Amino acid sequence: MSGEDESSGWQLTESDPGVFSQLLKTLEVPLVVDDLYSLDAESLSEFQPLSAFIFLFKWVQSPTSPMAGTFDSDFPGFFAHQVVNNACATLAVMNALGNIPGLPMGSQLSDLISFTTGMDAQTRGMVITSSDWLREAHNILSPPSSVSLDGLELPKTSEDAYHFIVYMPYMGSVYEFDGLKSHPINHGAYIETGEGWIAKARDVIESRIATYPAGALDFSLLALHEDPLPSLTAQLNEAQKANDHAIAEQLMDRLANENAKRERWTFENSLRRHNYVGLIHALVHAMAKAGTLDKTKVDARKVMTERIAKQKEKGGSSIEED
Template identity: 70%
Template structure:
């Protein structure tokens, strides 16, 4: 199914994009990048509700759960699970599969009504209902505007593109589950212990096992943490210290620094999301016109052509296709 037929656009694996999506759904959580699975890094972000894992999709990668690791399909899973039935919707499907299994989820009325409406449906029907929801598709596409230029119909050679896919690891009913919209059922990775790291330890094992199926040194992965927004609790604690006359002690100073970092992050996300929403075609056209008027357009075009020819020559020397760069 083409992008035009599905109506869903590709989504970046970016915490600002996911956080903005959560905001539009009325969910007071955020998403943060995870650069490490070590206990200290994860502990700093608690409470974490789910891990969103992006990976390069391969036909043989994780196609079936490994029983030796304790992973099994759970066709009787009583929670929320929706299958992906259209292209490019896997990011929002992953978020929905995560949110649908968080007890007492705070959310907006449209999302609450959607979860209520799909109660009791099978996974495929639930996926069809979700991806047919206009308001949800609009929220998804808001940060992934369609291209202003279409190359369809120009007879250009088709090139294969790597496919990437979002899935979720999270706790549900005492076990760690993997929710993959391309699978027929959720995958149960086994029970976890409440003490220590809790479900995170079991989820780490599952994520590391998935990564281990790729060649050593592969970097086609991204891991995000769905977590509580830390700003309200930081502000509350700082207010308590200030009211107790401890507004200048070390803990208060640390809280102020953390709040500043969080607010700076939000400002960066807002700026980047504004750029994503903006159509830069007008700016590009204006720059081309300015270069032409200054007599610099043809020299710039010739320089770009030379660089492309050099690039093609280098690729041919090492026996690589241009698309592999």
């Protein structure tokens, strides 16, 4: 969950597939993340095998009891509490990765998970968020602001807090991992046939989404799934060896789409890493020399006044993602 205190050193995380996929790459895990706009079977088919759903929602103070399902106080798997602000994206990823049997991972991640074996959720959360290398991996695409507003005595505004949780299968049941809850939440057993755990998770997630007002945009959903590039490349090689040109062409199209997506992620992530303070200073300086700065300031004040008025009409809150 996000918060105003950044003293922990953990920065806000954008709910973006490129950001999460870069984190997974840093952790040396052969998984990627994609946006989901529907939970129907056809939409999910391209992401199989699917390991987990990462759900982002607007956090509000709620009862300690779960909305659905039951707390599993004897959960034998991996579960960590969130003990610092802004870390919930990486905590959600960790709670997912720690419960995928046989998942290949980098030595640092493997050592961290092994080291926390047997710890209670609170201690495990403290150990994870005390890990410098993991915090750096988390922050690499969300660096702290280069401009400090401290000391300007600006009016404080309340900000909506957003929170990441995970839904995934574990030992025959669908579990919800929420780092702000006391224990993992068991949503019951699923049927192995058909869609398996996904059918059960769909019911749970759709029931939760139904609690929001119609048309609300207070949540988003991501799919954590196997990186399709190795499998597609192997299938293409087999199709080419078999001279199956139709299948080969389909596979080449899918590979091209996947590679184009990775190129877009790389470009967008390079923009996230960039410090724009120098560019902004140069633009302001050029506008001042050209004599257009005063008019631009007046226009900007007008636009900001209109935005503030619209915000007040909607309730006066701004939105942050974490």
